[in-house]
Amino acid sequence: MSSAPTAPPRSFLWARAVFLTLLSGFVLVPVFVMVSSSLKPLQDVSGRFRWLPSGLTIRPYFDIWDTVPLARYFANSVVVAGVATVLSVIIAIFAAYAVSRYDFPGKRVFTVTVLSTQMFPGILFLLPLFLIYVNIGNATGIALYGSRGGLILTYLTFSLPFSIWMLIGYFASIPRALDEAAAVDGCGPVATLFRIVIPAAIPGIVAVAVYAFMTAWGEVLFASIMTDDTTRTLSVGLQGYATQNDVYWNQVMAASLTVSVPIVAGFLLLQRYLVAGLTAGAVK
Amino acid sequence: MATATQDPTLPGRRTARPGGAGSRRTRRRSPRLRRASLPYLLLLPAALLELLVHLVPMLTGILASFKELTQFYIRDWSAAPWRGLENYRVSVDLDAPVGQDLLNSFFVTCVFSVLAVGMCWLLGTAAAIFMQENFRGRGLLRAVFLTPYALPVYAAAITWAFMFQRDNGMVNHVLVDQLGLLDERPFWLLGDNSFVALAVVAIWKTWPFAFLIVMAALQNIPKELYEAAAIDGAGIWQQIRKITMPSLHPINRVLVLVLFLWTFNDFNTPYILFGDSAPAPANLISIHIYQSSFVTWNFGTGSAMSVLLLLFLLVVTAGYLLVTSRGRKTADV
Numbered sequence: 001m002s003s004a005p006t007a008p009p010r011s012f013l014w015a016r017a018v019f020l021t022l023l024s025g026f027v028l029v030p031v032f033v034m035v036s037s038s039l040k041p042l043q044d045v046s047g048r049f050r051w052l053p054s055g056l057t058i059r060p061y062f063d064i065w066d067t068v069p070l071a072r073y074f075a076n077s078v079v080v081a082g083v084a085t086v087l088s089v090i091i092a093i094f095a096a097y098a099v100s101r102y103d104f105p106g107k108r109v110f111t112v113t114v115l116s117t118q119m120f121p122g123i124l125f126l127l128p129l130f131l132i133y134v135n136i137g138n139a140t141g142i143a144l145y146g147s148r149g150g151l152i153l154t155y156l157t158f159s160l161p162f163s164i165w166m167l168i169g170y171f172a173s174i175p176r177a178l179d180e181a182a183a184v185d186g187c188g189p190v191a192t193l194f195r196i197v198i199p200a201a202i203p204g205i206v207a208v209a210v211y212a213f214m215t216a217w218g219e220v221l222f223a224s225i226m227t228d229d230t231t232r233t234l235s236v237g238l239q240g241y242a243t244q245n246d247v248y249w250n251q252v253m254a255a256s257l258t259v260s261v262p263i264v265a266g267f268l269l270l271q272r273y274l275v276a277g278l279t280a281g282a283v284k
Numbered sequence: 285m286a287t288a289t290q291d292p293t294l295p296g297r298r299t300a301r302p303g304g305a306g307s308r309r310t311r312r313r314s315p316r317l318r319r320a321s322l323p324y325l326l327l328l329p330a331a332l333l334e335l336l337v338h339l340v341p342m343l344t345g346i347l348a349s350f351k352e353l354t355q356f357y358i359r360d361w362s363a364a365p366w367r368g369l370e371n372y373r374v375s376v377d378l379d380a381p382v383g384q385d386l387l388n389s390f391f392v393t394c395v396f397s398v399l400a401v402g403m404c405w406l407l408g409t410a411a412a413i414f415m416q417e418n419f420r421g422r423g424l425l426r427a428v429f430l431t432p433y434a435l436p437v438y439a440a441a442i443t444w445a446f447m448f449q450r451d452n453g454m455v456n457h458v459l460v461d462q463l464g465l466l467d468e469r470p471f472w473l474l475g476d477n478s479f480v481a482l483a484v485v486a487i488w489k490t491w492p493f494a495f496l497i498v499m500a501a502l503q504n505i506p507k508e509l510y511e512a513a514a515i516d517g518a519g520i521w522q523q524i525r526k527i528t529m530p531s532l533h534p535i536n537r538v539l540v541l542v543l544f545l546w547t548f549n550d551f552n553t554p555y556i557l558f559g560d561s562a563p564a565p566a567n568l569i570s571i572h573i574y575q576s577s578f579v580t581w582n583f584g585t586g587s588a589m590s591v592l593l594l595l596f597l598l599v600v601t602a603g604y605l606l607v608t609s610r611g612r613k614t615a616d617v
Contacts, residue, residue, distance in 0.1 A: 008417070008520045016414045020425065023411060026488065027432055033454055034443045049457035091329045098326035110327060117338040118542075119597055121549040123570045124590035125341035127583050128348060132341060157337040160330055189322055218436040220552040221570075225578065235438045239556070242442075249446055256439035267434035268427045271496075278500035 038254035045249035060254035064241075067251055072230075073237030074259065080151050080233055081216035088156040088163060088212045089205060095160075096167030097193050101179070111168070118161045122221050129154065130225055146228040154222050159212035166211075166277060170204030171197055173280050207277030210270050217263050234259045342594075349587035364584070371588035382576075386589060388564060389572040393548060396483060396568060400547045403487045405540060408494025413528055416502050426499075433492035441556035444485045448472035448557075473558060478566040486553050490546065494539060501535040502528070537608050541601065548597065569593055 037045055038060055040053040064070055098104075099111060133145035144150030174197055182192045198205065220235045227233060238259065241252045267274075348364075349371050351357075357364035377383040411429060415422055432440060447454040449472075456469045472481045505528065513523050551570035554562045560579060562571045573593070577586025 012520050019410060020414055023407065024425065024428060027428055029454075030440070030443045030447060030488070031431060033447055034439075037446065045452070047452060048461075049452050049454045051454075091333065094326040095330035098323035102323040104320075104323045107323075110331065113339075114330065114334055117334060119545050119601060120338060120342060121570060121573075121590060121593050121597065122551060123549070123573045123577075124345050124587075124594050125338060126574075127577055127586055127590070128341035128344035129337060131348070131583070132344060153333070154337055157333045160333065164330065214434070214436075218438065218552070220438055220555055221574070224555070235436065238438055238442065252442060252446065256442050260435050260439045263436060264431060264434040268430065271427070271430055271434075275496065275500050275503075278497065279503045 034253050034257055037250055038257050040250045042248060042250055045253075046246070060248070060250040061258070063248070064251045064255040064258065067248065068237060068240035068255075070234075070237065070255060070258075073232055073234045076148060076227075076231055076237075077217060077234040077259075080148050080155065081213050083148075084152045084155040084159075084216045085209055085212040087152070088159045089209050091156070092160055092163035092167055092208060093193075093198065093205065095164045096171055097197060099164070100168050100171035101189070101197075111164075114161045114164055117157075126221060126225060129222075133226070145226060146231060148231050151223065151226055151231070151233070154226065155216040155219060156212070158219065159208075159215045163208040163212060166208055167201065167204055170201050170277060170280055174200045203273045204277040204280065206270055207274040210267060210274055214263060214267065345587045346591055348583055349591045351584050353583035353587070355581040367584060371584045372592070374585055375588045375592060382585070385564075385567075386569075386572065389567045389569050392479065392565060392567055393569040396479070396486070396566075397544055397547045399483055400486045400490065401540060401543045403483075404491040404494045404543055404547075405536070407487070407491040408496075409498050409532070411491075411495050412498035412502055413524055415499070416528075429495055430492050432489050433496065435489075437489060437552040438556050440489050441485055441553055444481070444488070445473065445557050448481050474563055476565050478558065478563040482554055482557060482562075482566040482568075485557060486547060486550060489553065490543065494543065497535060497539050498532060501532055505531045541604060544604075545597065545601070 036051065036053060039056050039058065040050075041055055041057050041059070044050055044054050095110075095114075099107060130145065133150050137143050137145050142149075144153065178196050178200065179192050182196045187195060218235060223233045223235045227236060238252075238255055241248065241255060350366055350368060351364040352367045352370075353364045374380070374382050375386055378387060415426065450456060450469050453472070455472060456466075459465050460467070460469055470477055472478065509527050509531075510523055513527055518526065549570055550568060551574065554566055554568050554571045555574075558566065558571075561575055562568065569589075573586050573589045576589065577583050
């Protein structure tokens with residue numbers, strides 16, 4: 001379409017302008033409210049709504065750390081999401097390499113089973129997983145329930161199906177001729193994976209990592225059951241502001257923004273990899 | 285999945301058998317063997333984790349749905365007495381409050397999913413098509429549009445909850461004070477309006493995913509198709525109808541399914557907006573089951589409801605895939 005010889009007609013340009021403007025408004029209003037309210041003094045957010053602060057203040061950004069133990073929640077989220085992402089990406093790379101490069105009995109069973117776990121309602125295995133973790137803890141002393149380890153284990157499997165699926169597509173798009181050339185040069189299958197396939201699939205791998213990190217950073221359901229005071233992550237911890245007697249909405253907005261900025265910035269920086277990865281892999 | 289632990293030696297042994305004696309041959313056997321078992325080794329971590337976190341809990345859940353699993357048996361749930369189909373009977377008994385609530389929640393979830401999926405697909409597809417051609421500010425706009433998807437769901441939902449407050453919220457401020465459309469300030473997080481609030485937040489948060497996927501799919505449509513169409517005199521609307529939309533068919537099939545499963549199982553949005561107990565008009569099924577299990581500590585009934593939910597999703601998914609793949613070979617994965 002970009003090289004269409006004739007310019008698009010007016011009707012198209014008008015429709016585009018109107019639609020994209022309205023949609024931008026819908027998308028941006030909450031973002032604006034979040035930013036502006038986080039810079040308001042308390043009286044601005046406890047009375048009638050106002051679009052702009054009566055006086056700009058950055059105090060909420062200092063207060064948020066004392067109202068709830070935000071730093072601890074933050075650290076917990078970074079550890080849980082970070083470790084879950086690294087492990088999930090490594091495991092997905094191995095699995096996707098096996099599926100894309102080998103024919104073996106059980107391949108189809110594996111891919112179908114893994115993909116169909118995407119369909120399970122989280123609530124279905126939340127209760128049993130909770131029971132299993134508690135029982136493993138009672139039997140072996142390995143504390144999975146209430147610990148970061150248990151949460152990491154859980155989260156990394158959440159992103160696995162999508163990651164494996166996407167990387168299978170991505171790896172399949174890397175010419176086999178490269179593998180064969182490596183084999184002629186004496187590379188074994190594992191060396192081929194590390195020297196040829198992984199370097200050629202970096203965009204796809206980055207995309208998968210972004211997805212895995214976002215999944216773990218934003219998860220609420222399991223975090224609400226599987227964490228205690230010391231291991232609480234941001235997704236549950238942020239609700240602490242709302243359970244205070246007076247809700248300091250300016251602090252709530254400041255905290256929401258603070259925990260969002262790293263992930264949104266990271267996502268927007270890396271989104272072209274996600275699009276490229278989807279284009280090459282999953283969206284054939 | 286079970287094959288991962290059984291099969292690996294079989295192909296290797298067969299290839300190593302023909303041949304004479306000698307130490308070289310035995311050494312040769314091991315790399316062959318390794319090659320045959322290599323894919324299984326590579327799959328092992330993924331398979332084990334899926335087993336531990338998804339499949340075993342799922343089977344346990346099915347088992348638990350036949351038991352009387354109240355807080356007395358949490359420590360040792362194998363000792364809980366069997367209840368047969370009693371949990372299921374209670375769940376679908378429409379003469380009792382439990383069954384009625386579940387049915388209500390199911391209907392709410394169905395309407396919510398259809399609405400949310402439809403809107404997300406529509407907004408995402410329209411935006412992606414309008415932004416297929418380059419124009420000034422396209423990159424920036426793309427980043428703006430992807431922001432809701434990148435925001436953690438709790439940050440987004442908390443902000444919306446702030447905006448949906450009755451007295452001091454931005455939504456009522458605009459509707460009542462600034463535009464004068466309404467005389468009285470409605471509640472948005474209580475009563476019938478809570479469904480609207482929930483749908484708006486879910487759509488706001490999810491449509492960029494459709495946008496992202498369609499945007500990626502559009503890049504795979506060959507430019508020559510459009511050029512040929514333009515030479516034949518097809519206008520841009522016609523190109524969209526005749527080239528773009530048909531090319532999106534395969535990806536739409538997956539996209540709509542994924543969106544449906546996500547919204548149907550959505551827990552995060554209502555949980556942040558409403559807390560443990562959502563108002564009846566916005567009582568999505570995940571929240572409902574969560575509440576019937578963790579708030580009342582009745583895991584048996586909760587499990588039975590979850591199993592029913594899974595069965596429903598299985599049937600819908602199978603039916604959907606069957607209907608949409610008619611006349612086409614399913615060569616996915």
